[in-house]
Amino acid sequence: xxxxxxEIEELILKSFPKAKITIDDLRGDxxxxxxxxxxxxxxxxxxxxxxxxxxxxxxxxxxxELHALALNxxxxxx
Amino acid sequence: MEENIKNKIQNIIxxxxxxxxxxxxxxxxxxxxxxxxxxxxxxxxxxFDSVNVLEDAEIREGIKxxxxxPTIPQLYVKSEFVGGCDIIREMHENGExxxxxxxxxxxx
Numbered sequence: 377x378x379x380x381x382x383e384i385e386e387l388i389l390k391s392f393p394k395a396k397i398t399i400d401d402l403r404g405d406x407x408x409x410x411x412x413x414x415x416x417x418x419x420x421x422x423x424x425x426x427x428x429x430x431x432x433x434x435x436x437x438x439x440x441e442l443h444a445l446a447l448n449x450x451x452x453x454x
Numbered sequence: 455m456e457e458n459i460k461n462k463i464q465n466i467i468x469x470x471x472x473x474x475x476x477x478x479x480x481x482x483x484x485x486x487x488x489x490x491x492x493x494x495x496x497x498x499x500x501x502f503d504s505v506n507v508l509e510d511a512e513i514r515e516g517i518k519x520x521x522x523x524p525t526i527p528q529l530y531v532k533s534e535f536v537g538g539c540d541i542i543r544e545m546h547e548n549g550e551x552x553x554x555x556x557x558x559x560x561x562x
Contacts, residue, residue: 423537424535428523438525439518444525446540448544
């Protein structure tokens with residue numbers, strides 16, 4: 377079970393169309409990714425809330441179809 | 455989620471100030487992400503208790519719903535969900551984690 381980087385990006389963009397997203401395939405196996413996501417919607421949210429927003433955008437795939445998605449989330453610098 | 459599982463989890467996080475839900479044990483972690491959080495806590499000298507979710511399928515699934523968090527490990531401090539592996543690592547690197555423990559009254 378694995379996903380392509382662009383599938384991850386599309387899923388995130390569906391919920392956060394203006395997000396800046398960088399995705400790295402950490403092991404080249406399509407199952408361990410790191411994503412950096414910067415979007416205005418994160419402003420004022422805790423880090424736990426920001427990650428939950430992304431997990432929700434991924435629709436339950438993280439931890440199932442996708443073994444690992446390391447997240448680095450932030451709001452754009454003002 | 456079944457009420458008895460929810461109660462079980464609630465009791466675990468209430469009875470243990472620093473509680474790590476992980477795969478494996480602190481001595482023998484069964485997953486790199488769990489190992490990373492054990493590494494951070496040990497490095498800081500924080501005493502913690504842990505539950506091996508691989509030995510309890512109810513808690514393994516239950517904790518995900520309880521925290522609204524899809525992955526293991528999960529760290530709770532004084533009944534508050536602090537985060538998973540990425541967040542703990544990030545908080546450790548920028549010094550927030552030791553601040554967090556100090557504020558929570560947890561001494562290294």
